[in-house]
Amino acid sequence: MYPNLYYVFKDWFGVKWNGLSFLNTFGLMVAMGFVAAAIVLSKELQRKEKQGLLSPREEMITVGKPASVSELIINALAGFVFGYKLIGLFFNKPVDVNPQEYIFSSQGNLLGGLLLGGLLAWFKWYEKNKQKLKEPESRKVRIWPHDRVGDIIILGLIFGIIGAKFFDNLENWDDFIKDPIGRLFSVSGLTFYGGLIVAAIAICWYAAKKGIKIIHLVDAAGLALLLAYAVGRIGCQVSGDGDWGIFNSAYITNAEGKVAIAGPGEYQQNLEKNKAYFLSGQVYNKDSVLEQVTDRIYESLDKVPHKSVKAPSFIPVWMIAYNYPNNVNKDGVLMPGCDDEHCRVLPQPVFPTPLYETIACTLLFILLWSLRRKIKVPGVMFGIYLIVTGLERFTVELFRVNNKYSIFGFHPTQAEIISVALVIAGFILIFIVKRKAKTSN
Incomplete structure (x- = not known):
């Protein structure tokens, strides 16, 4: 894992420049995600401008x-x-x-x-x-609309963070009540869909104010969001920011801190060995004192979420089971022989869900990018984006751990609820815009 650029340069070039430790790899990849989004959005808006779908606005400047x-x-x-x-x-x-x-x-x-x-x-x-x-x-x-991409990206950044914080604290209400100031100003705790919803509202308001047709803007934005999300998730995977999946009980973390195949009964033995971690979120530090390292705490070892999936021979094990050594959250047990700031590894491998989302969203972006010229009805592209992103996130949620709600006997997560809503909204939008296009013709 590379929690910051210090570890990148140490691993790649063998140098130890402590000044690089403040450059977090997660933040760097998020920034690159915004750059990628700006490039895609600008190109798509320019294409629509050439088609006569978007027009410039004249303004007075001094x-x-x-x-x-x-x-x-x-x-x-x-x-x-x-x-x-x-x-x-x-x-x-x-x-x-x-x-x-x-x-x-x-x-x-x-x-x-x-x-x-x-x-x-x-x-x-x-x-x-x-x-x-x-x-x-x-x-x-x-x-022209593409001249305002910088403003749109900045609005997306600011209101995206606000929305991500709001929805994360809503999902973790008990933790927020205990420490509202700490939760608000913590660098952790961001919910993607919360950021998406609030940023979308702010950007649509800005577009309407500047005379940009929202239906064409969101068509272009859907493509940009897919690529930005794929790039941003690389940061989650590389830094080990805690946004991983449930435990994979087909493997264990051995005494050397490496992922190994679990023999008969070894998964349960590993849970018992690290009971303090799973039941109270605590492990021993270098001074042999129990230290809080995670807030993922379970009522009993039987309640620890897991699936047993062995990697096929043609897939690397780390794509199915990974224990995030040197993760940025300092989550897990101490790694033997490590003296750096980030020296912890998960005691039990998990499914690397950020990797799955990066792969899925990259493939979806390529698919939609190749189809964009063939889709003639405004709004259909954004409807497709809502459907595929909802399905993608709903599928990934099957391998993730999140707080669950109780609704009419069902126990969905916040992301699953929003995912279903996005899929439904996508189908409704496509139906409405296609019907409107037929009527106008």
Whole structure:
């Protein structure tokens, strides 16, 4: 596992640069997911613009004005925050403090913050001063929908995080009540569908305000979301962020921390051996003191969720059973001979569900990308996206552990409920837009 870039460079190049430990691989892959989404969305919007389906909007802008006080203050504040935190991460972070915890703390490098804040404010002043005119002019410019992709991505990022946090705390309400501030500002705890729903509402509001036809925007966005999700899930798999599946009882984690085939009765013996982990979420640390490492706690060993699936000869074992060594959550038992910050491995292998979602969403993206020119009715592409993403997530939920609700004798997870709703919504949308297209013809 590569919880951050320190481990990547250590494994690939044999160097130990502690300054790289703040660059979380999960965050890096999420950022790359947003970049991929921006590229796909921009290309699709440009294609629809050439077809005459989307039109530009003319807006008035003022050029030649010097930098305003508010612009200088905003740039100075942004620079101060980045300098205070990023320079602090390299030169001031205590060794025993997690980089993510440091980011959300009050600690930092004051001099670094002041220097970067002043530098960004000066750059803004210099940039505006170069373009300054004796008399500022008002000009009419034509802005196409693809020119607004940057704004759309930023809205998706901000409201996606808000929605992901909201739905995660809704799903884990008891934990939220115990520590609302900690849960809100924790770097963990994000629900994909929550982010999708809230971000979609914000982006549709923005599109309507800017005169972008929503039906064509969502058709393009569906493709972008599939690819972004596939890339983002790579981050979950590579970092070991805890979003894995249920335990695979066909294998065990042996004394060396490796995945091994379970012999008769060895799975139960492994549960008994690590009873404290499964029943209380605790394991012994290097000082032989019990330490809390996970919130996945079960009433009894019989209630530990698992399936027994052996990997076929043509599939690597780690695609079926993986124990996430060096995971970013520091979840599991200590790995023998490891002295780094992330030295834990799951005591029992699990199904690597982030890997399954990456593969599934990549294949679905390729399929829908190849079909996009053949689909002529606006809205059908987004309807197909809703159906396939709902089916994909519902299938993966069969191998994942989430809190369950009790509804009329059924016990679905939040993701399963939303998955079914998305599939139904997708079929309804396709029916409506096709019927509307026939009527208009």
